[in-house]
Amino acid sequence: MKNRLISLDVLRGLTIMLMTVVNNPGDWGNVFPPFLHAEWHGCTPTDLVFPTFLLIVGISAVLAMPTRKNTPEVRQKILIRTLRIFTLGWFLFFFSKIHIGSLEGLPLLGVRLLITAVVSAALFTEYDRKKQLYVVSGIFLGMIVLAFGGFEDYSTVRIPGVLQRIAVVYAVISFLYLNTTPRTQAIIAAGLLLLYWGLMTLVPVPGFGPANLEKGTNLAGWVDNLLLPGHLWASAKTWDPEGILSTLPAIATGIAGLLTGWLLQRPVPAQAKAVNLLLAGAGGIIAGWLWGQVFPINKSLWTSSYVLYAAGWGVVSLAVLYYLIDVKGWKAWTKPFVMFGVNPMIVFFFSGIVPRVLTAIKVGDPADPSKEISLQSFLYKHQLAPLFADPRAASLSWALLYLLFWFGVVYVLYRRGVVVKV
Template sequence: MGKQRIVSLDVFRGLTMILMILVNNPGDWGNVYPPLLHAEWHGWTPTDLVFPFFVLAMGMALPFSSVAGAGVSKEQFLKILARSLRLIALGLFLNFFSRIEFGASSGLTLLLFRMMITGFVGFLLLGNFETRIKLYLALGLLAVMLFLILSGMPHFAKVRIPGVLQRLGLVYFFAALIYQAFSFRTQLVIAVLVLTGYWLVLAYVPVPGTGWTGFEKGANMAAWIDEMVLGNHVWASSKPWDPEGILSTFPAIISCLIGTRAGTMLRNRTDRRNMIYTGVGLAVCGLIWSQFFPVNKALWTSSFVLLTGGLGFILVTVLSYLCDDKPVGKLTSFLVMWGVNPIIIFFGAGIIPRALNMIRIGEGKALLSAFYTDGLVPLFTDPRNSSLAFAVVNVLFWSLVLLYLRKQKMIIKV
């Protein structure tokens, strides 16, 4: 099947990426408007939609390049595996960046060394190679990084293993295989079994050694598994769980499969009313289930899967009505620009702020911190507005980068 681009899907992905930059880059985490923060634990905010919407978008793209239930050839399997491993390796390298050392060097010397390593890794993982070369390079880099993590070297003793790109890689691998190997009915059965099973495990299976059951922060089966398997290699070593942990990755696979259903309906030009009904139905089921299994992004609960899947369904349907089979205006073109190059934004947005803050100016202030405190804060009376302005500056910066890539007709993929 020849791959085709659907404007509504690119716009959906573009909106998600812009929101991601806004919520991930405030000038001051202590002064942020509540909708731009994650829910403390149970519940959700617009910020909690970013990750599941990206997972949904990844699933929506699958029907435009493959066929449900058609089987998985060896070549297709290798392509899926290579892409998954490249995503995982990119994400793991992000966690390594700030821990890379070069003898006793510091400051600009260390920064240049880290950026050289980053450029090399980026070339290996984002280069347009033959599938088997992509696979071997990703496997080699993963082997090196995992060796360093397990080597006992103090610099890497607490490198976080999970992460957003790591989860995307795992989710894509399993969702793509399930989508291509099984019919929609079988996929539906798998989804029901996974979501129900996940709920039953958290709600009723006691955590060994504690007897805990349920969904409390740090006192649940998902947290226990993260602690047992990952140890100190989690988001923060002061707590035993990781928001992109092991057990919660399973329901995230179902989020991607929900995305494949939306993509299939987009591809088949399904009546948009049916898509809206599907989205509303999923969201309502999620809200009903939340009475027993709370909506929780960190745990990626089954109610969270259904609610965010339904909201994503509704949004992409509205975008399809507004954008598909219509002239592309300036706003649509801008959002498409953001939607076609998501990986370079995510990877770059993880590296560049850390790199710039290694540059010291004036009285030893980090460059970005100085730009914020000396350049933006004095312009606003409300610190939340200056914090938001810094995030908007990040959006403008990446818009310029994407504009350059568009002019060069460059789309960087894993």
């Protein structure tokens, strides 16, 4: 864990911690507003989580490859990492759809967990790179066959997702970083944001009429439904918040990370770096807000104004952390956040598996012995929620207890010096 930028690890840790909390309320019907996404246009603290991840991906690409060696080995490493991240994210959507013959209940859950153990071991473990490429590619191609090979159980498995978008953005910006200058990267980012703005506000939507930014009738949603019918977000079915067209501006978010990494590498005093980061972040917030007056800030559409606004807040956060930790040397408080920050993928992946397991386990319903409910519902509704007068406080308490559980996991990994990379 030597030679890491502690402020970046802390920002990554804070982001993964907030993600764990907002993704795991006890009751989605009772959540404090800051822990919910904006209903459509607008931005809440929760809406800043994902773009901050992408920003960090870009920064990390610069810090991990300071010499920019564009060799076959480096390109292969990027390809393997891309496939690993994409496959991990996609497997989360496969987990609950896995069926073997007539197996049901705990036996079926056992099979799903066994398959998860095999897949995660293959994707998280470091071994010979050539062998790793074959193994990861094999798993990825196997999932493609299941999704598109006429197998009913997997015919509606979602394809886009958070890790999938991270994988695509990582691949694109890594090759941009290896082959272009910061100036060219900034021009490409600006071009992507302007292109997306033009597409979303000027191009008529087939079957719906003039360009618009409404749910399900905008151009991004039309492209999603055209290219990935039946494989989209279950809550919408006809469009996806991590869809195809909106990945273009998401790449610009990753490029903002590259440019931030470049600022961190400039040969200037640390205090000047902090000031430069603060000014750049503030500029992004202001520019995003201003653009948002005509192209609304919207996380689901990943609008160009949202890219600037969210990246701005991410860079400002890093500037503050960099000043406090790397300039002033105030590091005593950072360890809990660093623990999450050095092992984010373990938390991301398995914190998505655990709720699926708790939902799959059925127990008797104390309110109606003739019925069964999930173990998660039993623990929350009949054990935790009755302790609180405010259902929103109960819901948040469940999320915080879940975060505490993961703190125990990352604490053990940290104490043993285990850093799981993907």
